[in-house]
Amino acid sequence: MEKHAELEDGQYGVVPELDNRGPMASTTFSVDEESTLKGKPGAFSRQLTSLDLDESPSLVSHQGQWKGIMADVIFLLIILFMLTWPWAVFSFFRSQGGIQMAPALAASIFNDTVFITFLGTFNRIIASYLFGRAIVRYGQERVGQKGRPLTVFGVSALLAFRHKSFMWSAGEWWTLFRQGRRLAVVASLALCLAAFAVIPTGTTALLAPVWFVKRSPLTGSEVDLTANSAECATWLEQNTPNHFYGCQGNQRDCLRDAVMTDALYAGRKSMVIANSDGSGLPQQLMADDSVRFLGPLQGILPIGPDGLRGFNTLHGWDRSSADSRSELDLSYSLTQQGLESNVRCFYDQESPIHYGVDFAGPFSSGSCDTTKGLREVLPFEAYPIQDPEVVWSLTSWVCAANQTSSTDSPDSDSETYNFYLRGTIGYANPFGNITCTLSNLRFRDYNVSYTKTGRYFTTTNSTTSPEPRRSPTESFIHELVALLGDLVWGTQTRSGHVIAESILDVGERLFNVSPDDTNDRHLKLVEGFTQGVLEFYAMHSRMLISSRPYGTIPASCNRTVEGSRTYEVFGWNPGPGAGQVLLLIPMTLMNLASLSIFVAAMIMGRFKYQHSEFQPMDTRALLTAKVAGEDTGSDQHAVRRGPKGDWEKRVDFLEVF
Numbered sequence: 001m002e003k004h005a006e007l008e009d010g011q012y013g014v015v016p017e018l019d020n021r022g023p024m025a026s027t028t029f030s031v032d033e034e035s036t037l038k039g040k041p042g043a044f045s046r047q048l049t050s051l052d053l054d055e056s057p058s059l060v061s062h063q064g065q066w067k068g069i070m071a072d073v074i075f076l077l078i079i080l081f082m083l084t085w086p087w088a089v090f091s092f093f094r095s096q097g098g099i100q101m102a103p104a105l106a107a108s109i110f111n112d113t114v115f116i117t118f119l120g121t122f123n124r125i126i127a128s129y130l131f132g133r134a135i136v137r138y139g140q141e142r143v144g145q146k147g148r149p150l151t152v153f154g155v156s157a158l159l160a161f162r163h164k165s166f167m168w169s170a171g172e173w174w175t176l177f178r179q180g181r182r183l184a185v186v187a188s189l190a191l192c193l194a195a196f197a198v199i200p201t202g203t204t205a206l207l208a209p210v211w212f213v214k215r216s217p218l219t220g221s222e223v224d225l226t227a228n229s230a231e232c233a234t235w236l237e238q239n240t241p242n243h244f245y246g247c248q249g250n251q252r253d254c255l256r257d258a259v260m261t262d263a264l265y266a267g268r269k270s271m272v273i274a275n276s277d278g279s280g281l282p283q284q285l286m287a288d289d290s291v292r293f294l295g296p297l298q299g300i301l302p303i304g305p306d307g308l309r310g311f312n313t314l315h316g317w318d319r320s321s322a323d324s325r326s327e328l329d330l331s332y333s334l335t336q337q338g339l340e341s342n343v344r345c346f347y348d349q350e351s352p353i354h355y356g357v358d359f360a361g362p363f364s365s366g367s368c369d370t371t372k373g374l375r376e377v378l379p380f381e382a383y384p385i386q387d388p389e390v391v392w393s394l395t396s397w398v399c400a401a402n403q404t405s406s407t408d409s410p411d412s413d414s415e416t417y418n419f420y421l422r423g424t425i426g427y428a429n430p431f432g433n434i435t436c437t438l439s440n441l442r443f444r445d446y447n448v449s450y451t452k453t454g455r456y457f458t459t460t461n462s463t464t465s466p467e468p469r470r471s472p473t474e475s476f477i478h479e480l481v482a483l484l485g486d487l488v489w490g491t492q493t494r495s496g497h498v499i500a501e502s503i504l505d506v507g508e509r510l511f512n513v514s515p516d517d518t519n520d521r522h523l524k525l526v527e528g529f530t531q532g533v534l535e536f537y538a539m540h541s542r543m544l545i546s547s548r549p550y551g552t553i554p555a556s557c558n559r560t561v562e563g564s565r566t567y568e569v570f571g572w573n574p575g576p577g578a579g580q581v582l583l584l585i586p587m588t589l590m591n592l593a594s595l596s597i598f599v600a601a602m603i604m605g606r607f608k609y610q611h612s613e614f615q616p617m618d619t620r621a622l623l624t625a626k627v628a629g630e631d632t633g634s635d636q637h638a639v640r641r642g643p644k645g646d647w648e649k650r651v652d653f654l655e656v657f
Helices: 062-095 113-143 152-163 170-176 180-207 230-237 241-245 260-274 474-490 498-511 520-546 579-605 619-623
Strands: 003-006 012-015 029-031 044-048 210-223 330-347 353-358 361-366 374-376 382-384 394-401 415-423 433-451 456-461 558-572 651-655
Touching: 062 113, 062 180, 062 579, 113 152, 113 180, 113 579, 152 180, 152 651, 180 579, 210 330, 210 520, 241 474, 241 520, 260 474, 260 498, 260 520, 330 520, 353 394, 361 394, 394 474, 415 474, 433 474, 433 520, 474 520, 498 520
Parallel strands: none
Antiparallel strands: 003 012, 029 044, 044 651, 210 558, 330 433, 330 558, 353 361, 361 382, 374 394, 394 415, 415 433, 433 456
């Protein structure tokens, strides 16, 4: 039902029926003095102050209320998505150690910097819109709160956050900074602007593909020379080094002589390494092979695509299908079984080696003193040699020592041997009688790494592997040491001895040691040479055993080799540092701010949506707003005047019908 009210100047207007609109704190009406509507004496507008509340649900239909709730829920879901997706992507990339991009995708727009930059900018636009929409939603509920009038500064702050721009001129800053609350709001706005500026950078850093180092696990297999099963022990007894190196019948079938050059090469290399500071160039594994080691060999049989050809037992790695920057641009590390040894040499007063002559000519022989706990190792009682009184000769003998007779007193889980050398004529001074103790001859795990840049292998002790163990087959170590004695015998020539000349040559050229003098440096060189030869024969014997036809090696004689490969791929990787996390924090803070402001607005409105169509930051709403206590015809800058300023004055909005 309509009512008529008499207004000032004798004008009348139609007043809406307010009986059922609920309690209202104040309602005033004014006449539009500048316009006259057709058919009506004047246009009426209702002045809404911050106290004009209508808590009656009749203002909003039930259907409209549910539409508002659904809109808020959808908006909240969008904010939650924007809040979580960067961290979900980041966590996934980090947990996988980076994601390699498929070649087809790498050639697409994801490899285009412009497209990635566009994604960063688009993400900022979405975050900015959500933040501004949350501010608008908050402003709608804030206008209608009882007892909390919206002030001039409050309106300007809402406008500043809504449009993400400073709404105050430089001349107004002094009045803004006079109160801590205002300063905090201005500082928050500055931080907000800075955070939005970083959002494109954080998004681009997260989604831009890069070249990064990828690490993946590797598994393989190799012969286990420490397996303690009866089946494996029997098989190893049947495949000892002597089974391969022994000379039977045709001399051309003697593998021992065939690898003599490689054994000498390995001994000379080890001799140089053991007597240097560890630096130097990588050396070939064998004289005619491209596999190189930097440092000691340790009896390792290198497997993998860069190891010895035909012995790559690694699984789950097909180099031909690896999408890396270069096929050679990779490294891998494995835990493999090798030989541990300790060699110590000293000049001795006596030697078990003696010379003799029989119907076949001069020979060299020796004997192991059983009273000292020594046992014979070499398979022959004597070796034919050149006449030691005419030719410069170097001969050797090997005895197995009981544990209690070892000079170094190694633990009971290792083999110990005495290796004797004796030189004649020109070799009498530099060598004379030398006794070397070979102790700790046992197998252990080593970390074997292939370096992509230098294309060589290195070995280091494995800190996570089990304790070193001896071979269950004693003859395996025996025959390795016997091969060392055979090498000394087989390298004697009519003009001298190959090993002796190599040791004297290195001592003279690298360490300025006279080849005619007795010197401790010669002992160190003998130690390095002996250790290198043992490690070579251990590696070569493992290679020969591993080359047995498929299916003949018992399963109990195989061990699993584990490791990892490292290579460069193109894809997404946030990196191990905290840089990417720091770039995502501003984006997260602004989305959290949007979520908090929107939830606060929902709590303030109690899902009644009384002012859902009214936007206090809209241009039309601001044009009809009035500052309490100010004349609308006064100077437009009146609110900025006065010693205390007018920032805390109440703002009344006029809702036009």
